[in-house]
Amino acid sequence: MKKSKLIYIFFIYFISLTNSYSIEPSQFVQSTVDRASKLLSNSVSKDDKIKKLKIIAKETVDIKGIGFYTLGSTRKTLDKNQKQEYLILFEKYFLKSFSSRLSEWTNPEINVISQNTINKKYTIVNSVLKGTNERPEVKIDWRIYTKDPDNPLIRDVIIEGLSLARTQKEEFSSIINSNDGNIEALFKVLEEFSKN
Amino acid sequence: MFRKIIITALSIFLLTFNVNAGSDGELVLKKNEPAEIKDCFENLNRATFAFNQALDGVIFKPVASAYRVLPSPVRSGVSNSLDNLSNLVTIPNNILQGDFKKAGINSGRFVINTTIGILGFIDVAQHIGLPNYEKEDYGQSLAKFGIGPGCYIVLPVLGPSTVRDAAGSLVSVMGGDAWYNVTVKNDTQYFSDIDYYSSRVTSGVDFRAKNYDSLNNLEKNSLDFYASVKSLYLQDRQQKILNTNKIIDTQNDSDWEEIDN
Numbered sequence: 177m178k179k180s181k182l183i184y185i186f187f188i189y190f191i192s193l194t195n196s197y198s199i200e201p202s203q204f205v206q207s208t209v210d211r212a213s214k215l216l217s218n219s220v221s222k223d224d225k226i227k228k229l230k231i232i233a234k235e236t237v238d239i240k241g242i243g244f245y246t247l248g249s250t251r252k253t254l255d256k257n258q259k260q261e262y263l264i265l266f267e268k269y270f271l272k273s274f275s276s277r278l279s280e281w282t283n284p285e286i287n288v289i290s291q292n293t294i295n296k297k298y299t300i301v302n303s304v305l306k307g308t309n310e311r312p313e314v315k316i317d318w319r320i321y322t323k324d325p326d327n328p329l330i331r332d333v334i335i336e337g338l339s340l341a342r343t344q345k346e347e348f349s350s351i352i353n354s355n356d357g358n359i360e361a362l363f364k365v366l367e368e369f370s371k372n
Numbered sequence: 373m374f375r376k377i378i379i380t381a382l383s384i385f386l387l388t389f390n391v392n393a394g395s396d397g398e399l400v401l402k403k404n405e406p407a408e409i410k411d412c413f414e415n416l417n418r419a420t421f422a423f424n425q426a427l428d429g430v431i432f433k434p435v436a437s438a439y440r441v442l443p444s445p446v447r448s449g450v451s452n453s454l455d456n457l458s459n460l461v462t463i464p465n466n467i468l469q470g471d472f473k474k475a476g477i478n479s480g481r482f483v484i485n486t487t488i489g490i491l492g493f494i495d496v497a498q499h500i501g502l503p504n505y506e507k508e509d510y511g512q513s514l515a516k517f518g519i520g521p522g523c524y525i526v527l528p529v530l531g532p533s534t535v536r537d538a539a540g541s542l543v544s545v546m547g548g549d550a551w552y553n554v555t556v557k558n559d560t561q562y563f564s565d566i567d568y569y570s571s572r573v574t575s576g577v578d579f580r581a582k583n584y585d586s587l588n589n590l591e592k593n594s595l596d597f598y599a600s601v602k603s604l605y606l607q608d609r610q611q612k613i614l615n616t617n618k619i620i621d622t623q624n625d626s627d628w629e630e631i632d633n
Contacts, residue, residue: 273593280589309444312582337611343603346406350599354414365595 201299201320202291204328208236209286209303217283229275237274238321238329239267245331246345250352250359258359265363268370286316297323298331403520404613406606409534412523420526421598427529428580436580447581449493454575456485456492458507460550465508469516477502506615510548511540515613524602532605 215228233239243266244251254262285306292300299320307313319332319341332341348362355361411417439447459482466475481497489496498504514536515521522535533541545552554560555568580587594600 269595277589277593280585310440311585337616338604338607342406342607343600346603347594347596347599350596350602369595 198325199328200291201318201322201328202288202301204236204320205301205303205318205330206286206288208232208330209284209288212278213284213286216278216281222279225279226275229278230271233271233274236330237270238331239270241321241329241331242270242341242344243267245341246348248345248349250349250357254359261363262359265366265370269366272370293322297321299328300334403518404515404606404610406603406610409521409524409606411602413525417524417526418598420528421601423528424526424531425597432576432580433584435577436584439577439581440584447578450574451578451582452485452489452495453492454571454578455495455505455507456482456489457551457571459505461510461544461548462506462508464548465510465513468510468513469508474506478505481505507612509537509540510543511537511609512613514540521609524606532601534606534609537609 212229212232215225215232218225220228240263243263246266247254247262251259286303287306288301288303290302292302294300299322301318301320303316303318305314305316315336317334318330319334321329321331332339334340351362351365352359459478463475463478463482466472466478481502484497484500484502485492485495488494511534519536521537525533525535525538527533527538530541545556547553547557551571552568555563556565590600590604591597
């Protein structure tokens with residue numbers, strides 16, 4: 177009796193341990209947008225907002241995953257050094273572009289309405305950006321990478337059905353193609369964007 | 373008459389290059405996949421895009437900026453009126469696509485909004501519970517018939533399109549748009565050419581004003597603005613053709629699936 181009770185306690189402890197940090201993708205998105213929204217509503221300088229938005233992005237966005245996705249089939253042709261160089265350049269570009277896009281928003285109110293699990297690795301979270309006098313209500317969906325349920329990460333933002341990752345992928349592809357497939361051309365453009 | 377022959381010949385020519393059999397959902401999805409649509413005239417398209425951008429900077433952007441200063445009810449009233457007029461293209465396309473229920477609803481919407489809604493200024497139909505309005509055009513109907521998009525093209529002033537969608541626009545001026553017929557095509561005592569063209573220009577300004585910040589932001593943060601606009605336009609068309617709010621990308625997850633951290 178004692179032995180079975182002990183096993184039961186261990187079992188419960190083990191289950192609770194493995195699930196203690198697991199977070200629902202919808203909760204993850206809501207808490208992330210609330211964090212960003214609170215920051216954007218604060219009366220701090222734009223530079224400060226950009227700095228803090230970069231921290232939020234590093235914690236919640238799968239920058240490496242998006243970076244490889246946006247390279248498309250070209251990623252298979254890169255050697256190890258090129259991949260490393262690309263990831264460094266992409267992260268700088270992404271953080272600058274991401275924070276610059278968001279820092280101009282004031283008081284965005286985003287409410288998560290539902291979530292749809294595609295498979296073990298992906299869940300789509302549906303949300304709505306509340307309309308104002310300046311803009312209509314906007315549907316925003318989030319592709320959440322849930323391979324590690326304890327640490328979900330954003331891989332794409334889909335605004336009114338338009339995927340930002342996909343747009344970026346086609347943009348990068350255009351740059352590579354118009355330079356005869358030379359990846360160095362993309363590296364140069366990314367570097368210039370981050371410097372300016 | 374000569375103009376009509378040229379337009380008809382041009383439409384037939386454009387469509388001949390794009391006719392393909394089959395029209396089930398998956399095939400339509402595949403055909404309209406943005407990555408599959410070729411940019412056959414890229415150099416010319418980029419030049420036209422640059423011309424349109426210059427035109428936007430000189431005309432549309434400043435006008436849209438001034439338009440945004442108007443009170444919100446005025447802007448939404450103008451937008452509602454333009455949507456109401458677009459029913460005259462949407463309804464025949466609902467019928468062409470076999471969606472008779474939507475054709476009925478949109479006809480009801482048009483009658484109610486034109487009369488009680490004071491020429492469409494107030495969207496009374498929405499207030500009484502009719503479903504949200506979704507525009508349809510001849511390009512979308514041609515896609516439903518199984519006609520592929522053809523090459524991506526950028527039209528002067530009008531902006532991004534495809535060969536199929538441009539041919540679809542020609543159908544509107546060949547009698548497919550009742551608003552064009554009563555203003556430009558036929559000499560009625562109630563309307564004139566200027567009513568049609570001013571409604572088209574206002575529609576352009578309204579679109580620019582609605583997307584003022586997002587377009588500025590996109591331009592500022594794009595590495596290749598032309599490629600970004602092309603991608604967004606083609607994704608949007610794909611959504612509209614399929615009449616879906618689904619995330620189309622999830623139907624082809626293979627590219628994401630390969631990426632594992």
